[in-house]
Amino acid sequence: MTSALNPKYSFDTFVVGAANRLAVTAGRTVTANPGTAYNPLFIYSGSGLGKTHLLMAIGHAAKKVAPALNIEYLTLDEYVEAFHAAIAAGQGDVFRRRFQNVDVLLVDDVQFLTNRKEMQSELLRLTEALQTAGRQMVLTSDRPPAEIGDLDERLISRLSGGLVVDIGVPDYETRVAILRRKADERGAKFERGVLETVAGAEFGNVRELMGALNRLVAFQAVNDASINAETAKQLLGLSVPAGAGVAAGAAAAVRGAGGAGGAGGGAGGDESGAFLAHVTVTVGKAVEAWRARVAEAMLRWEGEGYRTQRLEALLKQDAPAAVDEAIADFAQDVERLKELEAEVAQLDPQAAGQSVFRDPERLGEAEEAAAKVRGGAAPPPGPSAAFPLAAFAVGPSNQVAVSAVQAVLEHPGKKYNPLVLVGKSGHGKTHLLHAIGLELAHKRRAVVACLSTQAFIDELIAAIDGNRVDWWRARYRRATALLLDDIHLIAGKERTQEELFNLFNLLQDKERQLVFTAPAAPNTLQGIEERIVSRLEGGLVAELKEPDRDVKRAVLERMLGLQKVTPEPALIDYLADRPADSVRTLMGAVQRVVGAAAAQDVPVTAGLAREVLEGSAPRDARRSTGLRTSGIVVSSLGGVKSREKMVWDWTDPADRVIEEFR
Amino acid sequence: MSLVNFTTREITCKIVYYGPGRSGKTTNLHYIYGRVPDSRRGRMVSLATQTDRTLFFDFLPIDLGQISGFATRFQLYTVPGQVYYNATRRLVLQGADGVVFVADSQARQLDENLESLQNLQGNLLEHGVDIRTVALVMQYNKQDLPRELILSAADLDDALNFRAVPSFGADALHGHGVFETLKGISELVLKKLAAGSPA
Numbered sequence A: 001m002t003s004a005l006n007p008k009y010s011f012d013t014f015v016v017g018a019a020n021r022l023a024v025t026a027g028r029t030v031t032a033n034p035g036t037a038y039n040p041l042f043i044y045s046g047s048g049l050g051k052t053h054l055l056m057a058i059g060h061a062a063k064k065v066a067p068a069l070n071i072e073y074l075t076l077d078e079y080v081e082a083f084h085a086a087i088a089a090g091q092g093d094v095f096r097r098r099f100q101n102v103d104v105l106l107v108d109d110v111q112f113l114t115n116r117k118e119m120q121s122e123l124l125r126l127t128e129a130l131q132t133a134g135r136q137m138v139l140t141s142d143r144p145p146a147e148i149g150d151l152d153e154r155l156i157s158r159l160s161g162g163l164v165v166d167i168g169v170p171d172y173e174t175r176v177a178i179l180r181r182k183a184d185e186r187g188a189k190f191e192r193g194v195l196e197t198v199a200g201a202e203f204g205n206v207r208e209l210m211g212a213l214n215r216l217v218a219f220q221a222v223n224d225a226s227i228n229a230e231t232a233k234q235l236l237g238l239s240v241p242a243g244a245g246v247a248a249g250a251a252a253a254v255r256g257a258g259g260a261g262g263a264g265g266g267a268g269g270d271e272s273g274a275f276l277a278h279v280t281v282t283v284g285k286a287v288e289a290w291r292a293r294v295a296e297a298m299l300r301w302e303g304e305g306y307r308t309q310r311l312e313a314l315l316k317q318d319a320p321a322a323v324d325e326a327i328a329d330f331a332q333d334v335e336r337l338k339e340l341e342a343e344v345a346q347l348d349p350q351a352a353g354q355s356v357f358r359d360p361e362r363l364g365e366a367e368e369a370a371a372k373v374r375g376g377a378a379p380p381p382g383p384s385a386a387f388p389l390a391a392f393a394v395g396p397s398n399q400v401a402v403s404a405v406q407a408v409l410e411h412p413g414k415k416y417n418p419l420v421l422v423g424k425s426g427h428g429k430t431h432l433l434h435a436i437g438l439e440l441a442h443k444r445r446a447v448v449a450c451l452s453t454q455a456f457i458d459e460l461i462a463a464i465d466g467n468r469v470d471w472w473r474a475r476y477r478r479a480t481a482l483l484l485d486d487i488h489l490i491a492g493k494e495r496t497q498e499e500l501f502n503l504f505n506l507l508q509d510k511e512r513q514l515v516f517t518a519p520a521a522p523n524t525l526q527g528i529e530e531r532i533v534s535r536l537e538g539g540l541v542a543e544l545k546e547p548d549r550d551v552k553r554a555v556l557e558r559m560l561g562l563q564k565v566t567p568e569p570a571l572i573d574y575l576a577d578r579p580a581d582s583v584r585t586l587m588g589a590v591q592r593v594v595g596a597a598a599a600q601d602v603p604v605t606a607g608l609a610r611e612v613l614e615g616s617a618p619r620d621a622r623r624s625t626g627l628r629t630s631g632i633v634v635s636s637l638g639g640v641k642s643r644e645k646m647v648w649d650w651t652d653p654a655d656r657v658i659e660e661f662r
Numbered sequence B: 001m002s003l004v005n006f007t008t009r010e011i012t013c014k015i016v017y018y019g020p021g022r023s024g025k026t027t028n029l030h031y032i033y034g035r036v037p038d039s040r041r042g043r044m045v046s047l048a049t050q051t052d053r054t055l056f057f058d059f060l061p062i063d064l065g066q067i068s069g070f071a072t073r074f075q076l077y078t079v080p081g082q083v084y085y086n087a088t089r090r091l092v093l094q095g096a097d098g099v100v101f102v103a104d105s106q107a108r109q110l111d112e113n114l115e116s117l118q119n120l121q122g123n124l125l126e127h128g129v130d131i132r133t134v135a136l137v138m139q140y141n142k143q144d145l146p147r148e149l150i151l152s153a154a155d156l157d158d159a160l161n162f163r164a165v166p167s168f169g170a171d172a173l174h175g176h177g178v179f180e181t182l183k184g185i186s187e188l189v190l191k192k193l194a195a196g197s198p199a
Helices: A021-032 A053-065 A076-088 A094-101 A115-133 A152-160 A172-187 A193-200 A206-223 A229-235 A249-263 A266-303 A309-316 A323-347 A359-374 A396-410 A429-441 A453-467 A469-476 A494-509 A530-538 A547-560 A569-577 A583-600 A606-614 A618-624 A655-662 B025-037 B083-093 B105-125 B153-160 B178-196
Strands: A041-046 A071-075 A104-108 A136-141 A161-167 A419-424 A448-452 A481-485 A512-520 A540-544 A632-634 A640-642 B008-020 B045-048 B053-065 B070-078 B098-104 B135-141 B166-169
Touching: A021 A041, A021 A053, A021 A136, A021 A161, A021 A494, A041 A053, A041 A540, A053 A071, A053 A136, A071 A076, A076 A104, A076 A115, A115 A161, A115 A494, A136 A481, A136 A606, A172 A193, A172 A206, A172 A266, A172 B053, A172 B098, A193 A206, A193 A266, A206 A229, A229 A266, A266 A309, A266 A323, A266 B053, A266 B070, A266 B178, A309 A323, A309 A359, A323 A359, A396 A429, A396 A540, A396 A547, A429 A448, A429 A481, A429 A512, A429 A606, A448 A453, A453 A469, A453 A481, A453 A494, A469 A494, A481 A494, A494 A512, A547 A569, A547 A583, A547 A632, A569 A583, A569 A606, A583 A606, B008 B025, B008 B083, B008 B178, B025 B053, B025 B070, B025 B098, B025 B135, B025 B178, B083 B105, B098 B105, B098 B153, B098 B178, B105 B153, B135 B153, B135 B178, B153 B166, B166 B178
Parallel strands: A041 A136, A041 A161, A071 A104, A104 A136, A419 A512, A419 A540, A448 A481, A481 A512, B008 B070, B008 B098, B098 B135, B135 B166
Antiparallel strands: A632 A640, B045 B053, B053 B070
């Protein structure tokens, strides 16, 4: 059913030039490593430029490298025919199995897939099966996949997924080389200049070029006389038009004179042809030599999956110095990357997949990454140094939580495990969490994972996406403590809950400390599985309450100290007595006061703070009204606002009731 | 001007035919125009006076097609030879990759040749180019004239070719030596490509 490989079509008989060098190199790479280098390899070119030749050459070469390989060459039409025959015989499965067992499948002329929906889906299935099994596909077409009419999007992306290369029209040098080789093969001898003349004629493809050569061979055989360039030109109808229009009359005179004095009309064409040949050789020598070396190096390393921007940059230069050294350096870097990757693969198979090991420009990073893996694999994200325990203000409102933390730090993993810190936003949960992390990280051999739950979820998603969940799990299983901020965010994230559940059990069994934060007690959180809630409740749930006066004073002193403001006691008292539902609100107020002071260039005082925070008019404005006031300001809203008479701290209602009874 | 553009894969060589008035620069271009196949040449732009003296300059683009994957073009220019068109000459010289100095072989034109050569040197200097670094060949035109009227190529070499650049005897009217000259200059120009990269 399928065509045999034509023995005439091998790499040895394929003339390589600039226009097809890429395709040939890619083809050779594929034969050396079928199924791994470029899969599928898609070659396209106009008719008669060597697609079929190259396809068969790949087949031959692959057979030579590994004779045991099952290699099949066929045109798409043959494939379709085989399929229809199999379906007619009710043997569709046999057909599929047959092609799925081919090691190297060579399909010619796939452009005929247009308007063949059932064949497209069949080929799609086959492509997927072969790729999964690591078997090589090479396809040819007269146009790139995306331009094949009416082709299934999925098939386009599959076919373009490997390497798509084109074969261009051969340049003059290549045409001469092809003609010489073909003439040799036929045992035909030509006078000097004949083949060059034919090559100079720019046939659209090699087949036409062969046709021209055949005519000359036939003519010579029939007449038993060798022909010269001039005769060849006449035979092929290539003669230079004699009366080409020239604008200036002088030019006509010149040409006429040239024709009379020169060696005849044909000599002129030869002159320009010879000039062209001469320039071609010179350019070829100067340009293509180093360029080809760079391009081949690029192709090689890209084929092995390395990034080659450095070489690309080289190509963009006009005349780079020391090309060979640059290529050698690049190769050396790649070798080093390979060593590192192999080393890392031993320690942590997942880490070896990192892109740094594929980019010679990031060799430094790769070295670091390798060092990290050597030193016990990349650790999970740790606590932020911005939240030291010493800076955490302690007061009655958070005393319980802080004592629990102290106990945890004394006996990590043993006393309160897990510890769940509960409190509203701005009450210091995150600070305390990172503070615990920092303290725990001081211990020997500690690997503290301390991150927000959102980051934890994002990492898991990335790991699932990158197909390295195992690595992700291993990373967290190494942790000696796991601290997650805002645990309520796992609500509804089933996979994360599943992973956390397993991780939780594992770490708890090994007596490793777990700390979580949440805005409310775990059993009040929605969307979290019961098994996790019960585990969270199983340790200690400590609440951080609204900051009390002591906490606020401590925070204020620290903040003002940081702002380089000498705090006057009145200011601290005033600010600490202001209602603030969270430390964050308090910090905001301080920022406003300090900012206003800086803007007005006045010292930070209680008076200024009052002005800024209570929104009373600035002093100047008040003075300009010229009114004497009792200090009681009747606001436009009708309420009484007095700076002195406002009561900031109401006593507990219960206390007030007792007061009244007295 | 970049001779080789790797991004667009183009090679463009600008070659200027320089020399005294009536030495045969335009004739060189006409001969080339007549010999290059239609498909390869662009329109020759020639601005000539009634008496066929070049008024501004001649321009002949030649497209050599894809060479080693590079779209290769030659742009041939001539300058007006007469002394009073120096501004035009300087303009045309700008960005030249190579210069063909077309000398008139007639003995009585020797001074004009020398003057034009000095003018070339001066104009190149105006563009910041040292004549010693530019790709330059000499063409001794009108070698077909009677022996007694002209100086031999060897004599002219002695008189004009101080730097021993490649020189060609020529008869531009009949085409002798025209393409040899073009080959000579293109080789020099293209060698510049090689200079930058280790071969």
